[in-house]
Amino acid sequence: MSISIEDFPQIWQKPSAEELLASLKKLQVEPPIWSPKTSRKIIIETYQNAARFRLEVAAYLSSIVSSSLGWIQDDDEKEALWDEASRRISERCGRAGMGEITRRWPLETQASSPFELIIREPPIIGDCLGLKTWGSSFLLAQSLDKIAEKSLFHLLQLGHPNPFLDVLELGSGTGLLGMAAAAIWQTNVVLTDLPSIMPNLDFNIEKNRSTIEILGGGVESGALTWGSEEDNAGQFSEKNQFKIVLAADSLYDDDHPELLSSAIDDHLMTDKDARAVVMVPQRDLVTKKLVVKFLSLMASSNLVVIEEHTLVGQDDWDDDREDSGVECWWAVFGRQ
Template sequence: MSISVADFPQVWQKPSFEELLASLQLLRTDPPIWNSSTSRKIILETYQNTTQFRREVSAYLSSIIKSNLGWIQDDDEKEALWDEASRRFSERCGRACMGEITRSWPFESQAASPFELIIREPSIIGDCLGLKTWGSSYLLAQSLDQIARNSLSHLLDPGRSNPSLDVLELGSGTGLLGMAAAAIWETNVVLSDLPSIMPNLAHNIDVNRSTIETLGGTVDSGALTWGSDDGNAEQFDGKNQFKIILVADPLYDDEHPELLSSAIHAHLMADKDARVVIMAPRRDLTTKKLVERFLSTVARGDLGLAVLEEHVLVGEDDWDEDGGNSEVECWWAILGSKSL
């Protein structure tokens, strides 16, 4: 049934709090669960066109926000109405302010039954890159089964539980890669990111925990700031305790090569079998140079990390300026110590 704001109680009629609140809730646009292959452009267009009478809805919301609602005596009720109307506005304001997105990401593995991970990406405010699911994380996650059988066969036994092997993901973001590793590798994975990213990461872990545990994996998480010991979770008090470190799309700022290198040297086990699995999109000359700087920096120190193997895959990012998908070349490599 179509919704027409002409049938809603109007401000000039001085409706009750309950009537206005009910009307605002009818205009709510809950985010659906999108397929992983759906481009952000389509998602954005859907958000912008879900309401048949968009201009009328905007005018209706504006009338409530601008009104002092003088006939409503309770100040808390007024605030509730203004907040609700503002949320309805934000749901219709395009990529930067649109409501949260939830997408399902399918996986297939020779060792496990097909499964899906449900990932929430909150409404984007500012440039919080850790709240977006980047194409490289899914591309690397889809390669985890093959990596286990080839590059990490000395550590992982595909198809069997690997409970004693702790894996750390650095810069987990929305958690897609780390949770996929826990499920596919049937092992424990610790997901980490900045404190501001952790609430959404914790939410995604809770949503997918039963799926991961059914497949034989477990997931833990904690705040971890690269290059700093302040505010980090207790599980990172010990150093060099992880035999595998995972990281996807970590290099997009001038400081990142050194910071990522310091985090790897702090947490990778000093063992000849320990490995780093890294994927970095080479979007432009700048990102290519960041990869080169990282390799140069991570090679220094007692671990003496070097590239044991490297590959290139082509994937898609869906965060270009027009909301569409863009093809991106993704370099990925296995790093290990040549000095131990």
């Protein structure tokens, strides 16, 4: 049954704090559970009410925020109502406007039972884009079993533990892809990102560690600043340690192609059978140009494309887009 704002207690009626708080709770927008079968339209509508209802909700919430709530005597109750109404408004402003959320990401594989990873995303402030789980990470995570069977069959035995394989994820963000790889590939994965991103990444790792270990995988983490010898003097000082390197949605600024390609060259083993798997959403012309530059830099380091593909996935960053998804280019690289 749909909610009607007309049935809610109105400001002019001077309802009690308890009545208003109960109404605001009913308007709470829960983060969506993403699924391979979930259309982008459904994902977005989870954040926003249907168009015919949205203006009514906004007006109702604004009426509470702008009201002095003079008939309510307790100042703490007033503050609680203003805060709750403000949260309901931010939830309807797209992912960039939301506060902290926790999402469940369901994953299915051919070799194991379905499982889910629980990911916390703090409020996105400034340019801390690593605090958001990007749809391309989920798209690549969903493809990990097929990649193991077809592209990495010489390294992975799907459905069996791979305890001696060294895997590194660059730019892990909230950790979805790297943790999924550990669970699906039943191997140890080291998740890395900038020092400022690590507290949330480590939180998510601990939240999901038992799930990953039950499935036969293991996870470690470490701060890794691309292009900085000084910052990486400890854990990552030894070069070319990893048989597989993963990276998703790591090209969105002019200096990223050089930084990412050099990071892959630094950390991927020099063995001929070592592989790097990279996915980049093709959101616009700028992103496509970054991919071209990245490919050129990889080739100059004798890292060549062994195979490349495209997949279409969803994201929830720009809620005004009308198209059904974003095309993601991905490739497997090896040393020449």
